[in-house]
Amino acid sequence: MVRPWHSLPQAYDLNRPAAPARDTIRLMRPFRRHSLLVPALLCALAALTARPTAAIGDTDGPEGLSAEVARLVEKASAMTQRYEEGRRKAGVQRARAKRLERLLARERRNIAVLHGDLGRIARAQYRSGGGLPHTAQLLLAESPEEVMRGQRAVWQADLAVNNAVTKSRRAEARLATDEAKAAKAWQTLGRRNAKLAEMKRGIEQQLEAAQSTLQGQANASVAAGACRGAVRLDQPKTGFTAAWVAPLKTYELSAGFGSGGKHWANRHTGQDFAVGIGTPVRSVGKGRVVRVSCGGPFGVEVVVRHRGGYYTQYAHLATVAVDQGERVATGQWVGQSGMSGNSTGPHLHFEVRLTPYHGSGVDPVRWLAERGVRLN
The missing domain is CATH 2.70.70.10 (Glucose Permease (Domain IIA))
Incomplete structure (x- = not known):
């Protein structure tokens, strides 16, 4: 698999005369003539002839191959940028999910505190006579002021209980919502990373096959000491306003x-x-x-x-x-x-x-x- 450009190892020039190219000679053993071998050999020849074209697409001739490689290089570069952008988004999403998890833990602690408050209020009401019927409280009161104080205490206790119950229910609802958000965030993260990785692998496999063929043609030209001629590629309209630029777009x-x-x-x-x-x-x-x-x-x-x-x-x-x-x-x-x-x-x-x-x-x-x- 071809690695991204930024992870390529350092390459060096050897400014010394190149060693003579070695031709690999494949020895083929003589075979006996047989009528059944003819169809098999023809099929094998057809398969070998069609294989390079099938591997790298419609790349008839040097210009087609060069254009295919240039296209795949640009596509791989764009895919790498998308992949890195996806990784950055994944990092943000991961941090968000962790924040949600911390929020969930805090809300669970808050609910536990609210439940404790409910218990304390209930126990306080029981000790202060909050469990007595309202009619009994009126009969046992020594003055109207005492009745009013008792009534206010009952109202305050009821209000505190109602508020505590409402807060508890709201916190539990938020907890359920945040749990769902956290689970969805992690699922989205996994799907995105898997899709980007699959697309990146596919492009790199195509590019690797095309690069190998292109480099083989270059090596043949060097060995022969003669160039194949200029390959006219469809260059993008850049419209540079500066007089000088870097020799490569990315490197x-x-x-x-x-x-x-x-x-x-x-x-x-x-x-x-x-x-x-x-x-x-x-x-x-x-x-x-x-x-x-x-x-x-x-x-x-x-x-x-x-x-x-x-x-x-x-x-x-x-x-x-x-x-x-x-x-x-x-x-x-x-x-x-x-x-x-x-x-x-x-x-x-x-x-x-x-x-x-x-x-x-x-x-x-x-x-x-x-x-x-x-x-x-």
């Missing part, structure tokens, strides 16, 4: 400029963005494509020249969406991310250079920040 930063380690021959020459295979990659600014390459340690790559003499590189792609010499606008898709070339995982390797060539890089994060683009 997580991984290896940074100048970092060292066993994964590079020297120092890391760019900024890595951890994203899934097939994620649309944008040109950070307007310019002209000066290089489209599908061989070497960077795999499938695009280099764009911008005003001021700076160049940006987009490497380890799965596909390219532009041709060499083409002018591109700010935010225009130049390809789709992948893990072609010397890469240990799906990501975009992004460089800013003083020349079109490797070895003239500057810090991409600082360079973009100077142009109003702050990476997070």
